[in-house]
Amino acid sequence: xxxxxxxxxxLKNAYRETKRPIWRAVYKVGEKNKPNHVVNVSKLxxxxxxxxxxxxxxxxxxxxxxxxxxxVGAFSYSKAGREKINKAGGEALLxxxxxxxxxxxxxxxxxx
Numbered sequence: 124x125x126x127x128x129x130x131x132x133x134l135k136n137a138y139r140e141t142k143r144p145i146w147r148a149v150y151k152v153g154e155k156n157k158p159n160h161v162v163n164v165s166k167l168x169x170x171x172x173x174x175x176x177x178x179x180x181x182x183x184x185x186x187x188x189x190x191x192x193x194x195v196g197a198f199s200y201s202k203a204g205r206e207k208i209n210k211a212g213g214e215a216l217l218x219x220x221x222x223x224x225x226x227x228x229x230x231x232x233x234x235x
Contacts, residue, residue: 127138127153130198133219144176146222152180153218158198160235162198164189164207167234173189175226178221180235183208 131153138146151199152158158181165187172175173191183195185203200208200215208215216224225231 124235130217130219133222137222140224142227143226145233146226148233149178149180149222156180162197164200164204165185167191167193167195169207169233171232174175176225178218178232178233180233183215189213194221194225196225 131150134153135183137143138150145235160179160181162179162185163184163186164179165176168189168191171191171193174193175191176194177196179195179197180203181197182199183197183204184201185207189207189211193208194214194216195208195218196218198218205215211232
């Protein structure tokens with residue numbers, strides 16, 4: 124519960140500082156008890172270009188393969204999902220760390 128409060132605080136601050144609607148939308152998803160979207164890395168491989176910044180509104184699983192270097196922020200990861208993103212040269216961050224690091228980044232793609 125403390126982690127959820129910290130995450131929501133970070134998302135709210137990202138919105139207040141940047142006034143970018145993406146952070147408000149992610150905050151609203153985070154307010155729910157548990158985001159229930161599940162995304163395999165194979166879906167990320169199909170949908171996003173190399174070098175993209177991506178927010179997953181839920182959990183990233185390790186199904187499939189990933190060859191693109193992408194920066195992903197998600198509410199949670201399976202061990203395999205995190206490993207495949209990192210192995211491809213990308214970055215797998217929890218949503219609060221992603222919001223702190225990339226709050227001013229343009230062109231963020233939301234996947235659910």
